[in-house]
Amino acid sequence: MDYKEGAYKVRDLRLAGAGRKRIEWAESRMPVLMRLREQYAKEQPFKGYKIAGCLHVTKETAVLVETFAACGAEVAWSGCNPLSTNDEVAAALAEAGIEIYAWHGQNVEEFYWSIERTLDRPPHLTLDDGADLIFTVHHRHPHLAEHIIGGSEETTTGVHRLRAMAEDGKLLYPVYAVNDAETKWDFDNVYGTGQSTIDGILRASSVLLAGKNFVVAGYGHCGRGVAMRAKGMGANVIVTEVKPTAALKATLDGMRVMTMDEAAAIGDIFVTATGMKDVIRGRHFVKMKDGAIVCNTGHYDVELNLKELAGLSTDTRVVRPNNREYTLENGKRIYVLAEGRLVNLAAAEGHPSEVMDMSFANQFMAHLHLVRKHEAGETLAPQVIDLPEELDQEIARIKLETMGIRIDTLSEEQRAYATDYSAGT
Numbered sequence: 001m002d003y004k005e006g007a008y009k010v011r012d013l014r015l016a017g018a019g020r021k022r023i024e025w026a027e028s029r030m031p032v033l034m035r036l037r038e039q040y041a042k043e044q045p046f047k048g049y050k051i052a053g054c055l056h057v058t059k060e061t062a063v064l065v066e067t068f069a070a071c072g073a074e075v076a077w078s079g080c081n082p083l084s085t086n087d088e089v090a091a092a093l094a095e096a097g098i099e100i101y102a103w104h105g106q107n108v109e110e111f112y113w114s115i116e117r118t119l120d121r122p123p124h125l126t127l128d129d130g131a132d133l134i135f136t137v138h139h140r141h142p143h144l145a146e147h148i149i150g151g152s153e154e155t156t157t158g159v160h161r162l163r164a165m166a167e168d169g170k171l172l173y174p175v176y177a178v179n180d181a182e183t184k185w186d187f188d189n190v191y192g193t194g195q196s197t198i199d200g201i202l203r204a205s206s207v208l209l210a211g212k213n214f215v216v217a218g219y220g221h222c223g224r225g226v227a228m229r230a231k232g233m234g235a236n237v238i239v240t241e242v243k244p245t246a247a248l249k250a251t252l253d254g255m256r257v258m259t260m261d262e263a264a265a266i267g268d269i270f271v272t273a274t275g276m277k278d279v280i281r282g283r284h285f286v287k288m289k290d291g292a293i294v295c296n297t298g299h300y301d302v303e304l305n306l307k308e309l310a311g312l313s314t315d316t317r318v319v320r321p322n323n324r325e326y327t328l329e330n331g332k333r334i335y336v337l338a339e340g341r342l343v344n345l346a347a348a349e350g351h352p353s354e355v356m357d358m359s360f361a362n363q364f365m366a367h368l369h370l371v372r373k374h375e376a377g378e379t380l381a382p383q384v385i386d387l388p389e390e391l392d393q394e395i396a397r398i399k400l401e402t403m404g405i406r407i408d409t410l411s412e413e414q415r416a417y418a419t420d421y422s423a424g425t
């Protein structure tokens, strides 16, 4: 481990060269964020502001971090999942002078130690994926909130919890719900999670998807993305849900819908994408076929109850990277990928750069809004705030432009027609 107090703790600084190549690869596929970097680097809007961030240390995150730094911010970073850090990327960021505490395979203590280090010098802004940093501020260092202008949250689970906190009057500063922006939730969660979850399953298991019974728990944004991709690869997709409208959408999209108790007995591959705990538990594991593969792509490692699985097992061993075999008392073997943590980040590289381009453009703009409002003397209430709709359209417009796609625009007459209440049949 390479450690320099107040500067970095990473696996091995010698990995920096390889990490830099990965970051350059991502940069070349993130034109919206790179355009924002170019535009705001001259202006230095973040000069004098420190951003503490807690988000998967991937090549795409590095592009975001270096964009903040190029625009004047002081940045301190940690990963938001013990298994998602890319050690090469972490080394490259440390070498570039970014304060970073992150390595692959942290235990829970090391995970929170890293978050704590990013708060050693009080931040003005916080950036979260799953709200662990903002919870650390609220639960352990509430006095820091006095200095904090605001924050942002990247994922569905984090936004749900922060909204609950705000409703109880417990949130100490405003937070932008980056997850809920259309150019994030409808793209990153659907197409990003869809592709990268399949990528993680294949890297960890190398199985053929065609012809398999592929069970997806949760048909929200992420689940729909995973189901679509699995269907495209020839799997027979089965969906489990708790929300009637989501179950109905899955049915009309051509998926089979049933309960997890029914699906457990016939599934070959299981993926949870719900944000809920205990979606697959002991009574489901015992019903599964010999050789069933089980994984999770929701934020926390609570969707699969692995304690109950371990209690039902006589033996466990790692059979290949990110793939653990459990032998049950009934003799059947179950294969759990990535220890039940986000399979796309632990076993693969997370979402492709092209989709993170839009998510992170939203992150950048959320923080720019916070700084701009602060400098204008505008105080935001300690609530979870949606990003403005115009921003979504602007990000999508730039993305289309960089893809060489042109679209039509409404004429003045058409614009007027849309709201003309005197017109009828």
Ligand SMILES: NC(=O)c1ccc[n+]([C@@H]2O[C@H](COP(=O)([O-])OP(=O)(O)OC[C@H]3O[C@@H](n4cnc5c(N)ncnc54)[C@H](O)[C@@H]3O)[C@@H](O)[C@H]2O)c1
Pocket (backbone or CB within 6 Å): 155, 156, 157, 158, 188, 189, 193, 217, 218, 219, 220, 221, 222, 223, 240, 241, 242, 243, 246, 273, 274, 275, 276, 279, 297, 298, 299, 300, 342, 343, 344, 345, 351
């Ligand atoms: N893997 C990734 O990289 C990645 C990316 C984005 C979001 N996420 C995480 O994925 C999870 C889902 O996010 P989303 O945006 O799809 O949320 P969503 O709210 O759009 O969808 C979640 C769905 O799960 C269903 N559900 C809840 N409990 C269930 C249960 N017990 N059984 C079956 N279905 C159940 C809900 O009814 C809902 O339809 C969250 O934890 C989110 O933070 C992961």
